[in-house]
Amino acid sequence: MLISAQAKVLRSDPVLLTTLEDDFYHYNNDPMLTPPTAVRNGIILPLSLTPAGTGYTAHITDRIADPTEIRCQLQFTESGGATATDGSACCWCGPQGERLYAYYLPAGRRGHSCGTHAWYAVSKPVISAETGWDEIEPDLVIVTRYALKLNWNMHELMVYVDHLWDGTPAELPGALKHLRGAVQASVEKAHCKGCREAHFAKVAAAKERAA
Numbered sequence: 001m002l003i004s005a006q007a008k009v010l011r012s013d014p015v016l017l018t019t020l021e022d023d024f025y026h027y028n029n030d031p032m033l034t035p036p037t038a039v040r041n042g043i044i045l046p047l048s049l050t051p052a053g054t055g056y057t058a059h060i061t062d063r064i065a066d067p068t069e070i071r072c073q074l075q076f077t078e079s080g081g082a083t084a085t086d087g088s089a090c091c092w093c094g095p096q097g098e099r100l101y102a103y104y105l106p107a108g109r110r111g112h113s114c115g116t117h118a119w120y121a122v123s124k125p126v127i128s129a130e131t132g133w134d135e136i137e138p139d140l141v142i143v144t145r146y147a148l149k150l151n152w153n154m155h156e157l158m159v160y161v162d163h164l165w166d167g168t169p170a171e172l173p174g175a176l177k178h179l180r181g182a183v184q185a186s187v188e189k190a191h192c193k194g195c196r197e198a199h200f201a202k203v204a205a206a207k208e209r210a211a
Contacts, residue, residue: 003146004032004075005058005157006121009043011069017043019063047072047157056159060150067152073121074148074159076128078102080186081114081195086134089189091200093182095125095145099202110196118198123148127164127179129186139187142166143179 009016020036020043030048037044047058064070080089092100102118111117120126125147133139145162165176169187172180185200192199 003049005047005049005056005148005159006073006075007045007047007060007157008039008071008073009045009064009069010041010071012038012041012043014038016063020045020061023061023063049159052158054163055161058157058159060155060157062155067150070150071123072148072150072157073123074126074146075119075121076126076146077116077120078118078189078198078201079114079116080131080189082191082193083114084193086132087190087192088130088132089186089192089195089199090128090130091182091186091189092120093127093129093179093200094122095127097127097178097181099181099200100126102198102201102203105198105201105203106196113194113196115196117196118201120201127182129179129182131169131183131186131190133190139168139190140166141169141172141183141186143176143183 017036017038024035033046033048049056049058076092078091094100100120100122102120104119106117125145128144130142131139143164145164147160149158151158165173169183172183182200189195189199
């Protein structure tokens with residue numbers, strides 16, 4: 001499972017792009033981040049998440065005066081699979097248990113064995129279902145909710161992380177029954193030997209990632 005965040009500036013402006021690039025190279029200390037990138041009708045600005053309490057925060061550029069020109073997204077991945085002796089997986093859904101559109105899938109929808117099999121970028125709250133097992137311990141599922149909030153006065157993005165439940169699949173409480181599909185998909189993926197494909201992605205609008 002990979003979690004990161006990005007902001008999209010909803011206007012194309014070469015001067016602003018140059019300014020954001022200068023800020024990025026001056027202030028950024030995260031080697032995993034890529035520089036701001038011009039895309040159709042905007043600029044993508046990767047954000048560095050810092051642990052804060054039970055969640056994360058990220059500074060957003062103060063070069064933008066209008067908050068309506070910024071759209072923030074949480075980025076994450078479906079990944080996992082099983083070997084002969086253990087397995088783990090993470091699947092994602094929306095607040096009501098609905099499947100989410102993946103914006104990238106491996107070419108032919110067949111990724112690396114027990115690797116990453118779907119990529120997402122979403123603004124609304126999302127829920128992860130993580131499953132792990134081994135030869136000693138049975139399936140343990142952890143369900144977590146993630147939600148974004150933009151504090152424009154502080155130029156800060158907050159990612160709230162709430163632990164909803166953990167236990168065996170059979171113990172899923174009735175209050176979370178709407179998440180049963182994602183939980184079951186996570187369990188199945190964690191037992192899928194050499195898994196190479198997404199188990200709970202909505203794929204109709206997804207683009208296949210080049211090999």
